[in-house]
Amino acid sequence: MNSYIKNNQKERKIISVSKKRQITIPLKYFNILGLSNEVECILQENSIVIRPIRENVSDEFGEFILTELIEQGYSGQKLITKFKEARRKIRPAVEDLLSEADDIAKGHKKSSTLEDVFKQED
Secondary structure, three states: OOHHHHOOOOOOOOOOOOOOOOOOOOHHHHHHHOOOOOEEEEEEOOEEEEEEOOOOOHHHHHHHHHHHHHHOOOOHHHHHHHHHHHHHHHHHHHHHHHHHHHHHHOOOOOOOOHHHHOOOOO
């Protein structure tokens, strides 16, 4: 990791916004952060935060997915195919959860209570 990031230094740069609402990320920042063709854009308080997408989010679940698929009896090429299918579903599922959390935070949707989540079965 770049020592610039490790030391948590701050640097300010004014950039232009085009008529199409586009910006150009300074090359120095692009390189320091190791950005690629996509970034995550977050509206936070009175700011826009642009940060690298964690490409390995689905990889964090990889061991769990593989364990479940092996327990279900998959192996060989079928295991690989099922693993890829399951991994592709992670990001949309997380995005759905975040969207639901936003709706709850905005008061558009009611959240579950602890009693709803931990219902006692008769």
